[in-house]
Amino acid sequence: MDKLQSAQLQAVLPGTRASFRRRIIDAMSALVPASGAFFFFGNEDARAYRDATRLVDGAVRPVPGTDRVRLSAAFGYDPARVVVTPRRAYTSGELWPATERARLPYFRDASGPDGFADVLLLFLHEGGVLFGLAGLERRAGEPPFGEADKRILEELAPFVVAGARAQLQHDELAREAATLRALGRASGTLYVIDRERRRILWAADRERGIDWEEDVEPFEDQLVAAVQSFLDAAARDDALPTPPRLPIGTIVAVVRLDGDPLFGVARCAAVRVERPLRPAPMDGLSKREREIARLLVAGYSGVNVAAISGLSENTVRTYVRRLYAKLDVNNRADLVRRLMTPEPNDGPASQIGPPPDSSLAVGDDTLD
Secondary structure (H helix, E strand, O other), X not given: OOHHHHHHHHHOOXXXXXXXXXXXXXXXXXXXXXXXXXXXXXXXXXXXXXXEEXXXXXXXXXXXXXXXXXXXXXXXXXXHHHOOOOXXXXXXXXXXXXXXXHHOHHHHHHHHHHOEEEEEEEEEEEOOEEEEEEEEEEEOXXXXXXXXXXXXXXXXXXXXXXXXXXXXXXXXXXXXXXXXXXXXXXXXXXXXXXXXXXXXXXXXXXXXXXXXXXXXXXXXXXXXXXHHHHHHHHHOOOOOOOOOEEOOEEEEEEEEEEOOXXXXXXXXXXXXXXXXXXXXXXXXXXXXXXXXXXXXXXXXXXXXXXXXXXXXXXXXXXXXXXXXXXXOOOOHHHHHHHHHOOOOOOOOOOOOOOOOOHHHHOOOOOOO
């Protein structure tokens, strides 16, 4: 069996997420020798930059400064452009000028301090979805990566993508099973929180699904603080605090979940949140409609809404008509009141702040 076939087999072997990352790094390094290597696992959000394995001269090294940094920002690429091409392997010179690369978070905080000057990147994507990002690094005195190196990684890439997809699916099912065992019920939205790092590691909702940017990141600090107050009260044998009504719903169960390898053997808590019985006004809107609504409530004119959102004024007008229909309002002032006034028993008034321009309370229907 040649090196390529052996590396391809390594990429599809079952195992843990950490072992998968290490196998892929070993497989790439066996085909294209390099002093450094890394693997970032997952889709495009802030978690992907944290979910990493990095080797320097064969030793595991941490990736510094990963808190809430998006993978695309750390490496300076556009996810939408990366996933629409069948190509997956790139040399550093094809992606950035050397001066620009040095300013990107990964190269500034990790690669540069370890003396690396050249990188060969492998974007793991298929069907418009990014599953991870892997790469090899060499120092200035070593041969630069070339076309032959790219071709080798392109031959390995389909197997790595297949392995990554299978690993992510397996991990999701295993994490859900572990969380359900701890909580005992599947209704509502489930979260697992790293209590030490004060961040949400995982979330799932069988009925609605999870959009990490909209359903998790904006409320992470509030949820973590509320869960910690529950656990602190329980540790003191105090009466548990009244379940807080967060924008995402009401916390109904908190259970310690420590040392599970599925969550990196962290000190965790499994949390179940029930959403309000009546949905908040923003819940029925699409992502683009929410964007338009926030801009309108913030006081922007129709022209400015179009410029900020990158849409034509006619398209914005179409979105505004949809907003009016969905929210059962007739003008801008009614829209503001609808989004800023709480429904009975629905908890917080809104997920958006008050408009800076008080004139919206009485009119300014520039897009009616």
